[in-house]
Amino acid sequence: MSLNFCFIGAGNLAVQLSKAFQSKGFGISQIYSRTEQSAKYLAEKLSTKYTTSATEIDKTADIYFVAIKDSAIDEVLKQIHFNNKLLVHCSGSLPLSAMEKYSENFGVFYPLQTFSRVHDINFSEIPVFVEANSKKNEKILIEIASQISGSVHVLDSDKRKTLHISAVFACNFVNYFYTIAADILKSKEIPFDVLKPLILETTKKIQEIVPEEAQTGPAIRFDKKIIDEHLKELETSPEYQQLYMSISKSIFDRYNK
Amino acid sequence: MSLNFCFIGAGNLAVQLSKAFQSKGFGISQIYSRTEQSAKYLAEKLSTKYTTSATEIDKTADIYFVAIKDSAIDEVLKQIHFNNKLLVHCSGSLPLSAMEKYSENFGVFYPLQTFSRVHDINFSEIPVFVEANSKKNEKILIEIASQISGSVHVLDSDKRKTLHISAVFACNFVNYFYTIAADILKSKEIPFDVLKPLILETTKKIQEIVPEEAQTGPAIRFDKKIIDEHLKELETSPEYQQLYMSISKSIFDRYNK
Numbered sequence: 001m002s003l004n005f006c007f008i009g010a011g012n013l014a015v016q017l018s019k020a021f022q023s024k025g026f027g028i029s030q031i032y033s034r035t036e037q038s039a040k041y042l043a044e045k046l047s048t049k050y051t052t053s054a055t056e057i058d059k060t061a062d063i064y065f066v067a068i069k070d071s072a073i074d075e076v077l078k079q080i081h082f083n084n085k086l087l088v089h090c091s092g093s094l095p096l097s098a099m100e101k102y103s104e105n106f107g108v109f110y111p112l113q114t115f116s117r118v119h120d121i122n123f124s125e126i127p128v129f130v131e132a133n134s135k136k137n138e139k140i141l142i143e144i145a146s147q148i149s150g151s152v153h154v155l156d157s158d159k160r161k162t163l164h165i166s167a168v169f170a171c172n173f174v175n176y177f178y179t180i181a182a183d184i185l186k187s188k189e190i191p192f193d194v195l196k197p198l199i200l201e202t203t204k205k206i207q208e209i210v211p212e213e214a215q216t217g218p219a220i221r222f223d224k225k226i227i228d229e230h231l232k233e234l235e236t237s238p239e240y241q242q243l244y245m246s247i248s249k250s251i252f253d254r255y256n257k
Numbered sequence: 258m259s260l261n262f263c264f265i266g267a268g269n270l271a272v273q274l275s276k277a278f279q280s281k282g283f284g285i286s287q288i289y290s291r292t293e294q295s296a297k298y299l300a301e302k303l304s305t306k307y308t309t310s311a312t313e314i315d316k317t318a319d320i321y322f323v324a325i326k327d328s329a330i331d332e333v334l335k336q337i338h339f340n341n342k343l344l345v346h347c348s349g350s351l352p353l354s355a356m357e358k359y360s361e362n363f364g365v366f367y368p369l370q371t372f373s374r375v376h377d378i379n380f381s382e383i384p385v386f387v388e389a390n391s392k393k394n395e396k397i398l399i400e401i402a403s404q405i406s407g408s409v410h411v412l413d414s415d416k417r418k419t420l421h422i423s424a425v426f427a428c429n430f431v432n433y434f435y436t437i438a439a440d441i442l443k444s445k446e447i448p449f450d451v452l453k454p455l456i457l458e459t460t461k462k463i464q465e466i467v468p469e470e471a472q473t474g475p476a477i478r479f480d481k482k483i484i485d486e487h488l489k490e491l492e493t494s495p496e497y498q499q500l501y502m503s504i505s506k507s508i509f510d511r512y513n514k
Contacts, residue, residue, distance in 0.1 A: 012473070071482055093475075093483045112455055114473050119462055127451045153451070162445045165487045166438035168501070170452050171459045172474030174431045176508050179468040181427035188419045194384045194410070195427050196464060198369055202428045203460040205376055207453060211436040216269070216371050217429030218350075225328055226350045230422045239507055244422075246503060247430050250496055254436070 009067035010038035012115035054079035092164030095157035107132030263318035266325035267295035269372035311336035349421030352414035364389035
């Protein structure tokens with residue numbers, strides 16, 4: 001397949017996805033971003049063109065990948081004529097139907113991963129979830145996804161939303177708790193590094209056993225003395241104290257139903 | 258050092274720690290547990306003796322490791338005469354002073370890790386935090402710890418408690434979020450396996466950058482539309498809905514101070 005892609009958006013996801021496509025021989029004909037700095041950064045990485053003007057978006061691309069935040073999509077897309085080319089969004093939350101007013105050919109291409117600009121990613125192990133308005137477009141997206149990932153799935157919009165919610169817990173909230181842990185350690189000048197082996201092991205464990213069976217700690221034992229001491233210690237951080245309390249309670253309830 | 262250890266407790270921590278000591282040539286003279294099945298299981302693993310009676314605990318051991326839950330420690334230890342041998346607890350939360358009424362020589366030996374019976378662990382990378390009633394005993398504990406770990410630290414009781422709280426967030430609560438994610442996926446028959454690459458990457462990221470800078474997701478962007486949709490979807494699990502809401506709010510507050 002010799003296809004040319006245009007990227008609408010130049011954030012973390014666009015950076016990693018466009019680089020993965022280019023490394024597999026796909027053409028990236030243009031990068032669009034409202035932020036010139038981002039557009040330029042990515043275009044230079046890929047040795048391609050960029051624009052900050054929606055009206056100047058490349059008309060010749062075969063597929064348009066929309067990788068901007070959901071709330072900005074309509075504002076940008078309504079300025080563009082896609083001439084019924086295949087238009088694909090990369091959002092976990094947005095339904096397939098969000099694209100139907102902009103083209104007769106549309107789909108979803110959702111790589112389930114957390115992306116950062118700096119930390120490069122091996123796309124081959126990232127699950128990609130696709131959905132399209134027709135079997136023909138679905139087939140195209142499956143073929144493209146299979147070039148960069150060994151884990152390609154067709155998933156409808158409703159299930160994709162559920163998947164996204166689970167990812168918020170397993171990734172976004174988890175990372176926030178790493179931040180809380182770092183904040184707590186900082187208050188006593190203990191380096192965050194000492195937690196890293198524990199964090200790694202917590203993750204490794206659930207590659208082998210289901211997380212439900214891997215649960216340890218004072219909450220599941222309902223060790224009231226420890227929980228109370230921890231809550232007292234957290235008095236100086238009422239927000240963290242509140243989270244500690246509600247999550248401990250939830251763990252206890254979940255395991256004592 | 259040719260030392261003999263007696264283990265009071267035969268849970269996950271006792272299993273992993275005693276095995277690590279034995280593999281480095283230390284003698285494990287006896288396992289005590291109130292639960293015969295656990296005592297027997299570990300004693301057989303180590304080809305040593307066991308007892309379920311506190312009065313029959315080996316008088317000849319050089320060091321006694323207490324690895325039972327905090328709330329049970331007093332009940333067990335008050336039945337034993339340690340003849341002022343070195344008595345060490347392995348708890349993150351209990352102060353050093355919790356041992357002083359049982360021996361003139363006492364300390365703390367706290368390996369910061371989550372232990373399971375089934376999943377064996379490479380102790381060499383686990384940070385061990387020690388504390389003792391005297392410089393002499395502290396030196397002994399440092400030497401022993403250094404045999405099994407490359408990361409040995411002296412830490413006082415107050416800071417150890419803080420460390421333990423941070424570990425509850427970074428390990429226990431994190432694992433619980435994996436469980437919630439699995440529960441949510443199950444409701445739509447999506448296999449938990451699809452989340453594993455995301456979970457691994459979330460952990461890998463913070464080996465390189467501080468978690469505060471690794472935060473992504475709808476909460477930090479305060480993408481109200483997505484958050485509201487997720488909350489609506491979670492209506493059937495009010496407990497998870499409540500957690501989703503309070504954590505999202507906390508993330509937003511933390512990043513918009």
